Amino acid sequence: MTTATASASATAATASERRINMIEAINEALDIMMDRDPDIIIMGEDVGYFGGVFRATAGLQEKYGKTRVFDTPISECGIIAAAVGMGAYGLRPVPEIQFADYIYPGLDQLISEAARLRYRSAGEYIAPMTVRSPFGGGIFGGQTHSQSPESLFTHVAGLKTVIPSTPHDAKGLLIAAIEDNDPVIFFEPKRIYNGPFSGYYDQPVQPWKAHTDSVVPEGYYRIPLGKARIVREGEALTVLAYGTMVHVTEAVCREKGVDAEIIDLRTLVPLDIEAIETSVKKTGRCLVVHEATRTSGFGAELSALVTERCFYHLEAPVERATGFDTPYPHSLEWAYFPGPVRIGEAIDKVLAE
Amino acid sequence: MANRPQDTAGHNSPGLTLHVPEPHYRPGDAVDFSHLTVSEPGAQPRPDEACPAAETHPLATDLIRVLGDDNQAHGPWNPRLDAETLRTMLRHMALTRAFDERMFRGQRQGKTSFYMKCTGEEATSISAAMALAADDMVFPSYRQQGILIVRGYPLVEMINQIYSNKGDKLKGRQLPIMYSSREHSFFTISGNLATQTPQAVGWAMASAIKGDTRIAATWVGEGSTAEGDFHAACTFAAVYNAPVILNVVNNQWAISSFSGFAGGERATFAQRGAGYGLASLRVDGNDALAVYAAERWAANRARANGGPTLIEHFSYRAEGHSTSDDPSGYRSAQEREEWPLGDPIMRLKNHLIALGEWDEGRQEELDRACAEEVKAATKEAEKNGILGHGMHHPFRTMFEDVFEELPWHLKEQAAQANKERRIKWPEREGEQ
Numbered sequence: 001m002t003t004a005t006a007s008a009s010a011t012a013a014t015a016s017e018r019r020i021n022m023i024e025a026i027n028e029a030l031d032i033m034m035d036r037d038p039d040i041i042i043m044g045e046d047v048g049y050f051g052g053v054f055r056a057t058a059g060l061q062e063k064y065g066k067t068r069v070f071d072t073p074i075s076e077c078g079i080i081a082a083a084v085g086m087g088a089y090g091l092r093p094v095p096e097i098q099f100a101d102y103i104y105p106g107l108d109q110l111i112s113e114a115a116r117l118r119y120r121s122a123g124e125y126i127a128p129m130t131v132r133s134p135f136g137g138g139i140f141g142g143q144t145h146s147q148s149p150e151s152l153f154t155h156v157a158g159l160k161t162v163i164p165s166t167p168h169d170a171k172g173l174l175i176a177a178i179e180d181n182d183p184v185i186f187f188e189p190k191r192i193y194n195g196p197f198s199g200y201y202d203q204p205v206q207p208w209k210a211h212t213d214s215v216v217p218e219g220y221y222r223i224p225l226g227k228a229r230i231v232r233e234g235e236a237l238t239v240l241a242y243g244t245m246v247h248v249t250e251a252v253c254r255e256k257g258v259d260a261e262i263i264d265l266r267t268l269v270p271l272d273i274e275a276i277e278t279s280v281k282k283t284g285r286c287l288v289v290h291e292a293t294r295t296s297g298f299g300a301e302l303s304a305l306v307t308e309r310c311f312y313h314l315e316a317p318v319e320r321a322t323g324f325d326t327p328y329p330h331s332l333e334w335a336y337f338p339g340p341v342r343i344g345e346a347i348d349k350v351l352a353e
Numbered sequence: 354m355a356n357r358p359q360d361t362a363g364h365n366s367p368g369l370t371l372h373v374p375e376p377h378y379r380p381g382d383a384v385d386f387s388h389l390t391v392s393e394p395g396a397q398p399r400p401d402e403a404c405p406a407a408e409t410h411p412l413a414t415d416l417i418r419v420l421g422d423d424n425q426a427h428g429p430w431n432p433r434l435d436a437e438t439l440r441t442m443l444r445h446m447a448l449t450r451a452f453d454e455r456m457f458r459g460q461r462q463g464k465t466s467f468y469m470k471c472t473g474e475e476a477t478s479i480s481a482a483m484a485l486a487a488d489d490m491v492f493p494s495y496r497q498q499g500i501l502i503v504r505g506y507p508l509v510e511m512i513n514q515i516y517s518n519k520g521d522k523l524k525g526r527q528l529p530i531m532y533s534s535r536e537h538s539f540f541t542i543s544g545n546l547a548t549q550t551p552q553a554v555g556w557a558m559a560s561a562i563k564g565d566t567r568i569a570a571t572w573v574g575e576g577s578t579a580e581g582d583f584h585a586a587c588t589f590a591a592v593y594n595a596p597v598i599l600n601v602v603n604n605q606w607a608i609s610s611f612s613g614f615a616g617g618e619r620a621t622f623a624q625r626g627a628g629y630g631l632a633s634l635r636v637d638g639n640d641a642l643a644v645y646a647a648e649r650w651a652a653n654r655a656r657a658n659g660g661p662t663l664i665e666h667f668s669y670r671a672e673g674h675s676t677s678d679d680p681s682g683y684r685s686a687q688e689r690e691e692w693p694l695g696d697p698i699m700r701l702k703n704h705l706i707a708l709g710e711w712d713e714g715r716q717e718e719l720d721r722a723c724a725e726e727v728k729a730a731t732k733e734a735e736k737n738g739i740l741g742h743g744m745h746h747p748f749r750t751m752f753e754d755v756f757e758e759l760p761w762h763l764k765e766q767a768a769q770a771n772k773e774r775r776i777k778w779p780e781r782e783g784e785q
Contacts, residue, residue, distance in 0.1 A: 041562065067562045073592055078551050078585030085555025085569075088540060089490075091562070105581070112545040113552065119754045121533040121541035122523045126757075158755050181757045226760065270760035 017215040021208040022193045025167035025216050026056045026132070029174040030094065032220050034064050040178065041086060042069045044079060044096030044132075053098060054134055054193060076106035080131065084113050087127040094178055100135035100187060101144040107152070114183040115158030130177045134190035135163075136244050136291050137323075138197055138337055142330035148243075148292035148323070153185045154268045154301065160184045160225060161268040165192065165246040166213035169266060172223030180225060189243035199248030199339040228272035230279075234261040237285035237350050240276060240302050242266065245289045245338065252343045260287075260347070268298055273305065280306050284315040285350045289343055294322040316353035321346040374613030376684065384687040391693050394421035394640075395428025402654045406632040409662075413623035413633040416667060419642040420700050424707035432484075432646040436710040442483060442641055443705060444719060446475040446698045449499045451723035452508065455731060456515055460529075460676045464739040465515050467529045471496045473671030473689075476641040476697035477602045478572065479503055481666075484648035485570060490560075492540040492553035492571035495530055496602065504537040508727060512734035517745065520737030524746040524753075546577040550586035550599060557597035557655075558589070568655040570598040570648075575622050575665075576607020579615045587629040587663070596655035598648065599626070599663040602638065604670035609683040626663030638668030639694040641701045669694065743781070748774050 020028070034040050042057055048071040051058030061069040072079050076097055083093040097103045103110075114127040137146030153161045162177055162184055164170035170188065177184040191197045195207040208214035231246055236259040241249045246264045253260040261279050265272065280286045286306045288299040299320040306318050321343045329336050378384050397417045400408045419426050426433075434442075453470040460468040471478065478499030482491070491500055501511060513520035515529040523533060533541035540549060540556075553571035560567050573583060578601055590597050601622045605612050615622075626633030632654060636647045644666060651662035669692045673680045680686075705711035738744025752759060752767040759767070774781070 041559075073585075073588050075585045075588060077581055078554075078589045081548065081551030081582060081585060082555030082558060082589055085492075085552035085557070086559040086562075088552065089556045089559035089563075091559045108545060108582070109548060109551075113543060113548050116543075117541065118757070120523065120527050120531070120543070121535070122526065123754050124533050124535040125541050160756070270756075270762070273761055 018218065019209045019214040020167055020216050021195070021214060022164070022167045022170045022188065023054060023056055025171040026174055026188065027058060027060070028216070029171040029178075030057060030060060031063070033175060033178045034060065034068065036220070037092060039091045040068070041091050041093045042096070043072050043082070043093065045072055045074055045098050047071060047096050052096065054190065056132070056188075057096070076102055076104070077109055080106035080109035080114065083129045083131075084109060084117065084127055087129050088117070088125045092178065093129045095129065095131055097131060097133040099145050100133045100149055101147045103131075103133055103149065110153070110159065110183070110185075111156050115156050118182070119158060126181055127183045128181045130174070130180070130184045130186050132174075132186045132188060134193075135187040136189040136191050137328055137333065138191040138201070138244060140330065140333055141328070143327045146328040148290065150185075150187060150268060151292060151296060151298045151301075154298050158183070159269065161187070162225060162266065163187045163189065163242045163268065164266065165189065165243055165264050166196075167208055168213050168216050169223055169229065169264075171216055172221050173225070173266060175220065176222040176225050179222065184225070187243070191244045192247060196247040197244055198251035199337070199343070200251065201334050201337075201339070223266070225267045226270040226272055227266065228275040229264040229266055230275070231262040231264050232260065234259040235283060236260055237287060237347065238263060238276070238279040238283045239287045239289060240265060241289040242268065243291070245291060248339060249289050249343060252340045252347065255340065256344060256347065258347055258351070271305075273309070276302075276306065277309050280310040281313040284313050286310070286314070286318045287321060287346050287350050288318065289321045289338060289346075291323050291338060293325050294320060295325050297322055316350050319346045319350045374611070374618055376611035376613065378685040378688060380681055380683065380685055382685045382687070384685050384691040386691050386693045389693055390416070392416040392418055394418040395431070397428065397430060399429035399650070402650055403657060403659055406630050406660070409632040409634060410627040413627050413635055413665075414621055415635060417634060417636040417643050417647055418640050419646060420640045420704055424700075424703040426642055426704065430643055430646040432642055432649060434642070434645065436705070436708060438483075439701065439705055440711065442480060442645070443698070443701050443711075444723075445479045445483070445499060445502050446641070446701065447719050448723045448726065449475050449479065449502050450698060451720070451727045452498070452502070452511070455724075455727045456512070457676060459515070459731070464735075465517070465529050466740055467676055468515065469495055469530050469675045470672045471498060473696060474602060474604055474638065474668050475499050476644045476701075477600070477638045477666040477668055480641040480644035481570070481600060481648040484645045485652055486567070488538050489567055489652070490538045490540065490553070490556050490569045492549035492556070492569060493542060494546070494549065494572050494574060494577070495542055496574070497572050498530065498532070501532060501534065501537065501539060504539065506532075506534055506537050506539070508730035509733045512731055513737055516734060516737070516739045518734065518738035518740070519744045519746055520734065521746070524750045547573050547580035547582040547586075549573070551582050551589055553599075554586050554589045554593075554595045554597050554661075557595040557661075558593050561593070561596055566656065568596040568598070568652060570600060570652075572600045572602060574607060575601055575603035575605075575612050575617060576610060576615050578622055578625065587626065587631060590661035591629045591631055594658070594660040596658070597661045598651045598655060599631070599661065600648075601663065601665045602668060603665050604668045606670045606674070606680075606684070608674045608678060621665060623663060623665035632660065632662040633665075634662065635665040635667060637694055638666030639697040639700060641697055642704070667694070671696075
């Protein structure tokens with residue numbers, strides 16, 4: 001499944017198909033790109049000798065040396081700033097921020113510098129960097145290991161924001177992000193590093209090896225930024241989701257027997273508006289799902305776009321199933337997380353009218 | 354009130370007091386700078402460029418000076434420049450001052466929205482830039498226009514940028530004086546303070562990663578050293594032994610706040626470098642020869658893989674912060690007159706005269722020539738328009754370079770802007 005719109009069919013993989021998890025896919029994308037381009041540099045907290053707290057950079061320092069894969073001081077500002085300077089020199093840095101919750105000390109460098117370098121210098125200087133960062137909840141990470149800050153970045157002119165939901169996409173999108181000449185925020189949903197999470201937290205998690213989306217071709221391939229993936233074709237309503245919520249939505253629709261068209265946006269900026277418009281005009285109904293808090297979340301942008309562009313095709317108001325407008329709680333994780341009940345009710349509401 | 358144990362000692366202690374720094378002199382005050390320790394020119398040792406960083410640390414509290422009151426060069430930091438180089442240095446400084454004068458006037462005449470002078474600090478950029486190689490990468494703040502002058506960036510291009518006219522290479526997107534020139538290894542200036550300092554370190558790290566021979570230098574005001582970015586820059590520079598020079602221009606004032614609000618009351622800014630294990634020098638920033646010598650020392654050290662150096666240039670911001678600032682509202686006008694380190698241009702001029710390589714007549718001629726050169730460049734730039742007179746870049750350029758390619762939403766917004774243009778300015782039909 002190397003095409004951008006490949007769907008997650010339920011067909012069993014053949015014996016020759018290689019299945020890996022999302023961490024392995026990310027590691028492989030980094031490995032391939034480092035091998036292809038000597039200007040690619042990986043840096044971040046614990047990414048060097050140790051290989052990263054999630055093992056995403058395991059083995060890379062040994063293979064490419066300490067001057068291409070190295071540990072940094074604990075300074076997100078310094079990490080992003082150094083990457084901006086390296087980009088100005090002509091390198092293609094891939095810095096890691098250990099958790100998206102800790103990206104904030106680097107925000108001035110991302111918003112005021114990386115995002116605006118090309119614009120303010122009229123193209124003299126660019127920031128061809130990819131900031132990788134694990135994000136999202138569902139892992140009892142509490143307030144500072146669970147956040148989904150994507151809307152802080154989609155609001156910034158000059159940044160691209162990418163969020164994969166499968167090992168196959170993670171590899172292809174990361175390769176495309178690294179090759180992109182604009183700064184890309186690459187958020188990795190850590191809940192689904194090892195397997196697609198259904199949102200049914202009391203049920204055992206299926207490993208990626210049992211899922212066709214973990215069939216990942218060896219070697220180089222890319223998935224273009226700005227192209228959504230139709231996860232499942234359907235007629236009853238359109239669900240717009242990304243990251244972990246793609247799998248939760250899929251499980252809910254399966255459970256409820258709803259013929260939903262599920263779109264995994266994959267890239268939030270630039271957005272695949274064509275895929276969204278085509279789908280909503282067909283189904284006439286739309287639900288937006290994300291883990292992030294509701295107010296001014298990316299769902300508000302999606303809802304506004306769908307209302308502006310598909311108004312006369314809509315048979316019901318656009319609904320949002322999201323995290324609540326609170327910091328991410330520890331003990332009440334499953335009360336907070338937009339799981340099957342919240343999504344199920346939202347689907348019922350969209351379909352009821 | 355915070356909870357505290359009832360029976361602890363201290364019950365009868367006086368209440369705590371908050372120290373809020375206050376400058377020595379406010380408007381109307383008589384100024385006396387005798388509290389400043391001004392070192393004897395030539396008395397400071399010059400360690401070997403390959404020395405351990407700690408060996409430089411006594412120099413972080415001293416003041417490296419070369420030019421004495423006798424207008425002669427003294428001591429081991431004398432860079433022994435030939436007369437021709439000194440005259441070139443003087444010319445760059447005079448041209449920069451003439452440029453500042455005219456652009457300041459241009460703002461007052463409504464030709465642009467904003468300007469910032471570097472009067473009194475010319476040596477900190479010009480002498481420093483002359484000590485670097487032309488392709489060493491500089492990450493300046495907004496008060497180092499002298500670097501562009503040293504590197505031969507055309508005055509007309511500077512003025513085009515200040516006027517945001519149709520000749521502006523930055524397409525009118527940037528506030529005046531936020532120059533950028535890749536061709537001159539001059540990094541794009543940002544309004545966000547101190548962001549350039551860790552970026553310079555990253556550039557230097559990249560140069561080291563690739564086994565290049567170029568080094569990086571950055572400039573930041575003493576006020577901006579309080580930003581977290583400066584701490585990141587010092588830490589990264591030290592950790593990776595990056596080939597970078599961190600120039601701190603201590604001109605005593607950050608808009609209306611004196612250097613005490615950046616921590617200057619208790620330690621010099623060069624001393625901060627010592628805490629990170631950086632080689633650290635504190636120089637008389639109005640002494641063109643001392644600035645040159647320190648920058649050259651640091652450049653040689655960085656180029657030989659000796660690592661980073663922090664240089665505090667002790668100087669004085671002789672004019673207002675910007676065209677939007679009136680310093681008479683917060684400091685004594687007498688400060689400039691009483692400043693014990695004088696004026697960098699006067700000091701260099703007097704040195705050249707003392708050497709028998711210059712005279713007042715030639716200085717007058719130089720000043721006249723600089724004023725003429727700036728005037729001619731201004732006239733040339735004005736052919737491309739001044740701010741607000743309609744000779745700007747086409748509308749569509751507002752949307753270009755946000756990304757490498759225009760995504761759909763920017764294409765839609767560009768069409769909207771173009772539609773608005775036809776309604777708002779129908780007489781300019783035919784523009785794009």
